[in-house]
Every structure is written in structure tokens, then in C-alpha cells.
């Protein structure tokens with residue numbers, strides 16, 4: 001009985017830990033290429049779930065990366081030797097300006113099918129508008145003819161920040177093998193791909209975490225005014241000195257209007273806040289006078 005209780009507590013702890021990691025969870029479906037649709041072998045990519053194919057003649061599944069949990073990887077070997085011959089798979093996600101992403105994979109250059117000529121394996125992230133039109137992209141060459149063979153290598157593009165462009169509505173992470181316009185051959189293997197959204201840094205003064213410094217944050221300070229923490233809400237003490245007072249008010253007022261305002265009508269000032277706004281102004285003046 002004691003054993004069972006302990007195991008339950010452990011399971012809950014693990015679930016809690018996974019939950020806290022959700023902000024940077026892998027967005028990709030079937031990132032290890034191990035989930036297959038029902039269908040006969042041999043498994044071409046059409047039997048792999050959740051990835052969108054483009055020009056994928058020669059894209060097949062193969063053995064998994066050693067140490068990977070599954071039993072398949074993705075092999076891309078474009079069978080067009082010249083010109084723009086390439087094979088590519090991708091997934092598509094909603095996105096917005098200024099978001100930051102990490103994109104990683106394990107890749108392998110097979111000794112039996114070495115890359116030749118200008119052919120390279122690439123990881124590519126494109127951002128597009130609502131009509132699917134390409135706005136821009138980043139490309140990382142992960143393997144070429146000079147890469148070591150028969151060893152799995154971890155590759156990553158970190159902190160890809162989308163530009164401040166309101167037309168951005170989606171991102172397309174892709175795995176790509178291309179002749180780069182020349183004549184090439186060979187294959188590349190991919191496994192255990194990860195694509196994550198990097199949480200934005202906390203906004204100073206945004207006490208309720210809605211991405212904007214405004215009336216909601218002011219209300220948190222004023223609603224706990226002149227109290228110690230605890231019993232006051234720790235959110236009301238951004239200065240961290242254990243007391244809700246002028247320093248905390250100044251953190252909010254000093255960053256007033258920072259961030260992205262919530263939709264109109266969602267923040268209605270409470271009478272107490274309106275009445276005390278003049279107090280806030282005095283607080284800033286008092287700090288300046290004292291400094």
C-alpha cells in the first residue's frame with residue numbers, strides 16, 4: 001500500500017514537470033517518423049503521418065537513429081540528379097511577428113549513398129503570409145559531400161526571431177535535400193526533429209502576465225496596497241522587498257503602456273484605480289525628486 005502511494009506521488013510529479021515544460025514543447029507531430037498510417041510496406045513517406053511532402057520521390061523511411069525510442073528515421077534521396085532536383089517534407093504552424101523559435105534534428109550522412117556535387121541536406125524555416133506567400137526564410141546546410149559518414153550528428157538553429165512584420169501568419173519548418181541548381185546525388189537521414197516556440201522574456205511591470213503594462217497591473221498593486229507579502233499577493237511586489245508600496249507602483253508606472261494592449265474593452269478601469277491614478281503620478285514625481 002505504501003509502495004502504491006509512493007508510485008502515485010511520483011507519477012504526479014512527472015506529470016507536473018511535463019506540464020511546466022509546455023511553453024517550449026515540441027510542436028512537431030510525429031517528430032521521430034515512427035507513427036505510420038496503415039498500409040503495406042515498403043514504407044514511402046506517404047505512409048508516415050503528419051508530414052507534408054513536396055517533390056518527395058526518393059523519400060523513404062529507414063532504420064532509426066541508435067538510442068532513439070522509435071524504429072524509423074526519414075531518408076531523403078532525390079532521384080533527380082540535375083537541376084533543382086530535391087526532396088522536402090514540412091509541417092505548418094500558425095505564427096506571428098517577433099516570435100522566436102528553435103529548430104533541431106539528428107542527421108546522418110550515409111556512407112553507402114554519399115552526397116555528391118552541390119547536393120546538400122538542409123533545415124529550413126520559412127515564414128509566410130495568409131496566402132502562403134513566402135516572406136523570408138533561414139536555411140542551415142547540415143550535410144554536404146565533405147560531411148563525415150555513418151554517424152548521427154545533432155544540428156540546431158537557435159533563436160530564430162521572426163521579423164516585426166504583421167503579415168506573418170505561419171511558419172513552415174522543413175527538412176530538405178537539394179542539388180542547389182547543379183548536378184548531385186546521394187541521401188541524408190533525419191530523425192528526432194524538434195521545433196519549439198521560445199517563450200518571450202517577462203515584461204517588467206506586467207504583473208498579471210497578459211503581455212501589457214496597464215490598468216490590470218496597477219490594480220494588483222493598489223489592491224494589495226500597504227501590505228506585507230504575505231498575506232498580500234506576491235505578484236503585487238515586483239520590487240521583491242516583501243512590501244507593497246511606492247517601489248512597486250513605480251515599477252508599473254515606469255513601464256506604463258509597454259507591450260501589446262489587450263483587445264479593446266477587455267480592461268475596464270475599476271473606480272479604485274481611477275481614484276488612485278493621481279497617487280501614481282505623485283509616486284513617480286516623488287521618486288524623481290528623491291533621486
Ligand SMILES: [Ca+2]
Nearest residue numbers: 032064070072
Ligand atoms: Ca525515429
Ligand SMILES: [Ca+2]
Nearest residue numbers: 206208210212
Ligand atoms: Ca498586464
Ligand SMILES: [Ca+2]
Nearest residue numbers: 237239241243
Ligand atoms: Ca515592494
